[in-house]
Amino acid sequence: MLTDTHCHLDFDKFDADRQDVLARAWEAGVIRILIPGIDLRSSVRVVRLAESHPQLFAAIGVHPSDSLTWDGQTIFALRELSISQKVAAIGEIGLDYYWDAAPHDYQKKILDEHLSLAEELQLPVVIHLREKEDKAGGECSDDLIQILERWTKKLKSNKNPIAERPGVLHSFSSTPEVAQKAIEIGFYIGVTGPITYKNAEEKQSLIARIPLEKLLIETDAPYLSPVPYRGKRNEPAYVAFIADKIAEIHSSTREQVAEVTTSNADRLFSWGG
Secondary structure (H helix, E strand, O other), rough: OOEEEEOOOOOHOOOOOHHHHHHHHHHOOOEEEEEOOOOHHHHHHHHHOOOOOEEEHHHOOOHHHHHHOOOOOOHHHHHHHHOOEEEEEEEEEEEEEOOOOOHHHHHHHHEEEHHHHHHHHHHOOEEEOHHHHHHHOOHHHHHHHHHHHHHHHHHOOOOHHHHHOEEEEEEEEHHHHHHHHHHHHOOEEEOOOOHHOOOOHHHHHHHHOHHHHHHHEOEEOOOOOOOOOOOOOOOOOHHHHHHHHHHHHHHOOHHHHHHHHHHHHHHHHHHOO
């Protein structure tokens, strides 16, 4: 009973065989898939896609690299989309200093807008974090944690229900210190295919230090394919390889990792319930 908590199933790379991709996912034991939007147009797509199948769910939002698409109507459009029972989160949102597609201050402003919407709708958030030059830590991590700490403190003071399940740091690639701070304020840590790579000792060491109860498994398909599919298109069925690697790191079994991480996803996203 695996869960893929981050898969861009709406992307055109799946247009030719989307139903076959889903069939392989169900056969591999995947029981739910979260599809995040990256801008308003894709947020509309992921909601429609989620509404087409009981095991699909959507996150809506504007990726930090698409922050400049945000205008005065975006927040209203996202709020309207959130009416769907298949919207389980606000995302993919956050900060990205790697591509620098939008000024940092503007990215932070748009992130704050998303967080306010998540607070209003009582939905968790799916957070993107990428440093300049893909460093493990730095200004982006520092800025993000400061924003999230301030937000979760507000959630707690207002007794907002999502204070206990504020979100996930998707495809985590920062430092152990950032992971610990995120966990302390209630966030889960998302694990993707690179954990299976031969040169991933630091990532594996980090995941070894995080309890299974704070981990989520995700593909980020069509990107970040795990071994043995590295370099090819990723798909939801491949969460099994990520689960196997986490099991190896934690001296556990795929079944145990699947059970715990799926339970984590159930708790975080409530899956429309």
